[in-house]
Amino acid sequence: MPRVKRGTRSNKRKKNILQHTKGFRWGRKSKVAQAREALVHAWTYAFRDRKANKRNFRRLWQIRINAATRKEGVSYNRFIHSLKQKNISLDRKVLAELAEKEPQAFKKIVVETAK
Numbered sequence: 001m002p003r004v005k006r007g008t009r010s011n012k013r014k015k016n017i018l019q020h021t022k023g024f025r026w027g028r029k030s031k032v033a034q035a036r037e038a039l040v041h042a043w044t045y046a047f048r049d050r051k052a053n054k055r056n057f058r059r060l061w062q063i064r065i066n067a068a069t070r071k072e073g074v075s076y077n078r079f080i081h082s083l084k085q086k087n088i089s090l091d092r093k094v095l096a097e098l099a100e101k102e103p104q105a106f107k108k109i110v111v112e113t114a115k
Helices: 007-020 032-071 076-085 092-101 103-114
Strands: none
Touching: 007 032, 032 076, 032 092, 032 103, 076 103, 092 103
């Protein structure tokens, strides 16, 4: 049976791990075992925080919409409820942006729907 040398595959695997840990601190960027462990955690946090990011932005948009609607004398939940009843399908991101950048247009939406 011929001899199989596996150094190239092993080196490629190690090189790939170390490329992913570029920018990490101390031995985690250069030592393969530490780098592998660091990547396991890093990818776990990345996955988790992509979900958390969506939640955080939705909360931010709700706060901005609430602040803008209360200036017009309407609560957030009444405003959202009236939008749904009138089948206006603007999401919270768009509404928050309108409230911030186009207050006149947002005021018009609030007056037309909630009042």
